[in-house]
Amino acid sequence: MPRLPAPPAELVSFLEGLPDPHILLDDRYRILAANGAYRRQFGASGGTEGGAEGSVVGRTCHAVSHHAIVPCDQAGESCPLAQARASGQRERVLHVHHTAQGEEYVQIELAPLVDEDGNTGFFVEKMVPLPVAAQPVPSAQGLIGRSPAFQKMLGLVARVAPSRAAVLLLGESGTGKELVAHAVHQGSLRARRALVPVDCSSLPEALFESELFGHEKGAFTGAAQARPGLVEAADGGTLFLDEVGDIPLPLQVKLLRLLETGTYRRVGSTELRHADLRVVSATHRNLQHMVAAGRFREDLYYRLSTFPIHLPPLRERQGDTALLARALLVRVAPPPRTLQLSGAALALLEAQPYPGNVRELRNLLERTALLCDGDTIGAEHVQQALACGLPPLAGAVEEGAGEPRSSAALAGSSRQRRLLDDQALQQALATHQGSRAALARQLGISERSLYRRLKALGV
Template identity: 65%
Template sequence: MGYSACHPLPVLSVVPPPAVPPEASPPAPVLPELVAFLDGLPEPHILVDEHYRVVAANPAYRAQFGRQAPVIGRRCHEVSHGIAVPCDQAGESCPMAHSRQSGQRERVLHLHHTPGGEAYVNIELTPLSDASGHRAWFVEKMEPLRVAASEERAHGLIGRSPAFQQMLALVARVGPSPASVLLLGESGTGKELVARAVHDASPRAARPLVVVDCASLPDTLFESELFGHERGAYTGAHAARPGLVEAASGGTLFLDEVGDIPLPMQVKLLRLLESGTYRRVGSTELRRADVRVVSATHRDLAAMVADGRFREDLYYRLSTFPIRLPPLRERPEDIPVLARSLLARVAPGRTLALSAQALARLQGHPFRGNVRELRNVLERASLLCDGDTVDAATLDRALAVASPHLPPAAAGVPPASLKQAEAQALRDALRRHHGSRDALAAELGISVRTLYRKLRALGEAG
């Protein structure tokens, strides 16, 4: 934070003090110089005593939390969380408890209650000692984490479950660093969204995030796509072309499904990671790359290493900081907020809601395809729904074809009936829509490619 108190202090055995009413134990006097220093910092800062009482708050903190009532003299957890007990007694991690145990600065991710609603905040807490060496105060710094939300939003990461918050805390910790990140998770868990969150939390956020879909690149074109090529490097190379590494210069290179990179290319990728250099296809010139690498896979890379299908040295280079993305079935409490956000995206212009019974069906569904499958189910349900509320019967029809692992009879609706219903819903949309196909796709909340595929199936592709 720029002052000497940030240096780690000796580890002491400190017994947490009992909750003492402010009037029973007046706070120790605070140096005016420290208060003046905090007042000059742009991020919200407070100074709290060992009984959690706020003894000083800078203007940035007062602007965020002091609109409703004064903050001085109140306990920090009351101001930022609206609770009467310390955070670690209410299901969250308390940085003061950690700092008492370690004697050092501590960082945690919290979900704060602000005048604008709930918001994820990075907390950094530093212990300060008085003249006698007793840790009398703690400086708490708050930085909003804008890459995620606990409530519905147009884009980005959404959730508040413990599994989601654990994953998000790792994103917040590694984001500002240059470390390579490996995202591990099932298909549909949102690996690209997490990669963007890592990028947006880094000093490279103003530069590009370039996605490399490793699974879709043929082996023969992989090197050229990644590193670029010179004119005449191969048949059809009529002009020199930079690769995706150059496009990501200064930013982040996201290697999606890194487990699908062919073995011959793995050694060249390793060279890029180790030396920061590469060559275009057909060139002897060594170029330097300024990229941060984030990779993702749904495969078991450790097993692939054991089988000789993935280089061990590359695996360790990519997995400097691994982050596991929880599947949707491990965070069912996030389904209501996810569903509201996704409904707004798949049915723009409509105000769709889920009945309580429909929501219960969603929370009980295994969702092997994770958030991607949830979106598909809701898109299908929106097409099958004529009113403003998706009821349990409509959702059952949408779920009946949501997973190839579930027999159609589970919902009691034959597949042919579902296809007919979806086809009729699409014909109805065509009849009432008089704009372009792009506008229709946007209205239905699907891609233009998906719309044309559906229209071809109906014989309406013209």
Template identity: 65%
Template sequence: MSTRRPDLQAPAELVSYLDGLPEPHILFDTHYRIAAANAAYRAQFAPRGSVIGRTCYEVSHRIDVPCDQAGESCPLARSRASGQRERVLHLHHTPQGEAYVAIELVPLCDAAGVPRWYVERMEPLRTARGAASADGLIGRSRPFREMLELVARVGPSEASVLLVGESGTGKELVARALHEASARAARPLVVVDCASLPETLFESELFGHDKGAFTGAHAARAGLVEAAHGGTLFLDEVGDIPLTMQVKLLRLLESGTFRRVGSTELRRAELRLVSATHRDLHALIAQGRFREDLYHRLATFPIALPPLRERRDDIPLLAASLLARVAPRRPPLLAPGALARLVRHPFPGNVRELRNVLERAALLSDGGSITAATMERALAAGLPGAAPRPAMPAAGAPLRAAELDALRAALAAHHGDRRSLAASLGISLRTLYRKLAQLDAAPR
């Protein structure tokens, strides 16, 4: 049973109702004082003490003034202005540290229509962090939080989401956060890398094929759409989908049905679609390379991912987290000068480039600290012309003979793993694997 302070006089039936809800809920008055906290709230946010009688902002943020007086978005202040329920995303203090929490606040009015109590429901975003972490989305800057608030708002829905942002901004991590925030979280998240699929295999990979559908189809095979049934299908680099496939994808989105290659049987898939691109889809539509009707199906709820240069305040957090990933046994510390140099860098490759730079810096460092001089070397090593290396074409472009020879030479000269090879070539690991697939398929 929820605990409450008698002088707050919360309605007993309301307290009992909230205590039976599975999500964390608190009830507080117009003075921000918590009158009741249900069992789910106490288990997640206050396992070692009572919050009754304390203000919500003191408990959640460790501050002594309401959120809107401390630079935060206060749901109660917003509800007073609108007279309606309000939703915000806050960074809360929890027993496990700071965590992002999606809040929905509902005013409860008396017979005269005046709000007397407020009910606040909380839903932690498990894939986002406001501190250094081993995984998930990390950041505290305003552009990051604005993006994350959209993720929290649309995540529980069934709406199709289009993620738009430069390469290296973490679109797949955001897709995973959307999946984890939905009712489909227990079902699969299936990732389709559209840029790496040749046009001749695209339909088979997506929809599957029957035995004998084409040369080499020795057995029937389910596609990625069927694998995502009940869950989420993430189409990465959707701007690279061939025109011939776009109409079939549109049919799937409109009717929920598809056919395997070589089959007349109509199959049904029940899934949620999240897509992503770094391309300007409006420009592709104007050029006749992308269907406008498909765009509107994909972009029910578009979310723009900020580039790293617009969220420089997050670089210290990201750097600490990434160093723990690239050097998990003994992550080096960043000297103040090295961190200052990182923050000044424009990072055209975004978080992916930041990871590469930090991995180089960790390898170049002989002690337990990365100095400003070492960081300068690590940054310079990634600049064009800093060291002789084969020039690589854009992702998804066919490899010419000279480029094939360059890649073969790089493979012969390199003695490390694939990740370090990709870093030395100045491309992502995913792009390297695309190139290697093309190399394997090329005549010798």
């Protein structure tokens, strides 16, 4: 192995004093120096020969952080060193790293060091764990996922969280918008102050202003005493406007004033008050369509959507259903009960379209847990839980759209459901060892229906 270049002693001393994990790399991905924070987090990965420092120095960054024999860009991931080598600039990516606590999401910032001749000889890499309780493996709480769509979304959260920018979370019902709002807040400089949620869809127009801005004594019938509003409670922290598309049009202008000037008045007061807060909003509606229809102010839309983040539906998060199912099962069937999912049950769960997303998955798992008397959930329990659900209404209305779905959309949804059902059947068939009659009973269908579907699949 080629001899390691000697890093400048001053640089090594500087890195040692930094609180976050830092390493010094050469252009061959080899670790030349690691500060104490890095050694504490990753040093145990390589054994103890030569002490904690010796366990990482001389090894490649991808071997220590990913347990991989090739660099990230050769393993299908983005590599900050390769990107910085090509651009000559600082690069930042989100990676899953192996740590003493297991796998964790880590934000990587890598900067090339250029000498007086303009040559890049070293790279400094900084690792910052995301303060959002987001883990790629099942846990009791927090954001969970490893799919590319999930990681793309989480990378945007990591970028915008430390800023002051207003964030607009866009996604279908049940995709976890409130969890992501908490992640944005926890990753900000306001994390020690309050995150105040406002459910805009549940507040009647007559009470919306007083709930948001507060009111003075005698401002209206029943106002027996002065009361601060939710804006005042969020001062110094984050105001989370959930379902912002449901805010009444007459009140949108008052919200706009708050966002533009940081000032507001309680109902029944002439005193101008100030609030230092960050706004994170969320909606399942298409605000651009609402702006075009005159049902949402265009200026308010642009004020709220400084940094929009799309939350992917569960059907676009390949492989995340299994991770979510194991974590959610702990919540719906807490200890001392311990439930496991069989391979066939998991395959059947992964094959569902989940129009209600993670919320629907949780409900399905709770029904399944109640229907299982043993310690292992089988495909038959999942089938029974699925059969408990109500059939979809013909010509169902898209939530929040106000218009029936087109025949093309319904046909597309039907084709998608049929494809997913076929995949579930093939997976169940691959794991089944008994007769076809037993398989039909396991799937909750008749033998005639099973033979008909197998024939259609060419099995």
